[in-house]
Amino acid sequence: MKKFGILTALLLILPFVLSFAVLNGLDKKIDREIKEEFEVTDYSHEGVEVSKELHQKLPSRVSKDNFFRLKNNGELLGYAYLDRAPSKTAEFDYLVIFDKDLAIARTKVLVYREEYGGEIGSRRWLRQFTGKSKASELDHIAAISGATISVRSMKNAVKDILVSVEILQKNNAL
Template sequence: MKFRKLIPVVFSVLFLMSFGIPKTLDKKVDKEVKDVFDITSYNFTNVEVSSNINSQLPSSITNENFFQITAKGAVLGYVYLDKAASKTAQFDYLVIFDKDLKIASTKVLVYREEYGGEIGSRRWLSQFTGKSNKDSLDDIAAISGATISVRSMKSAMSDILESVGILHNKKII
């Protein structure tokens, strides 16, 4: 009986690892996807983007950082993983889009600085929820002591929103 409950977890982890998500992040990504869509199992599918179209995107889309999420044959949304600059290092972040290409969730997965880690708070990140490529990010609040990280995250989010809009207009997603 316990083995049956582990099967979806094992398959989810195997899917994450087989598509290039770093092992150090796969459990965090898996948990967030399951929480956002309230599911126990799902599949990732690579989104193939030609180099010609990729050159037109503000964010680089690869088969290691952008995936379609499906469950029971239905598209639930998309996952995007990337890094953004902080003062002296980079932080890893995750963006989950719903099937309508609106942000369902954002999460800072790994923050490597002593200061500015406040951008990882759910409260601050929730400002991005519901945003699409048609929305401005001018209303995203600043955080004292995290100016560089906030600007970097806002810029990164603006770039992926624009990229997702372009991919949608070109009927890739």
């Protein structure tokens, strides 16, 4: 019976330990992208709180754990949004950095877990999102041969966060 209890405890704890290890790896990538984008060596971040009622209106999953205000010496730099999107058989982690006016400053595919379609992580392709602040501006994002599902998924994910940001702005949540 003791063995069962220890094994059960390990099985319950292991996913948290593994997700923490993965998150730490992402933290470094996210930190590097933010510092590079805003040309700062130091910044602080605070999670954006969203009420349950407002959250239900959003197409994206937005919480204090994945949507952040970025500040340097008390001055607003912009915002960062971190999430996952589906690819053909797995998911990929991506980051959207917004300037202080809530236009996209940078997008980054942080971790791509498929054998094919990784081209969506190229800076050249991702630059298409830069400067966009409305979902309707994403209608002409170029396709990539062999990455159709991932392209569509990234485009839809970015559209959803742009719509969510617009709703948050209208409700004075940002």
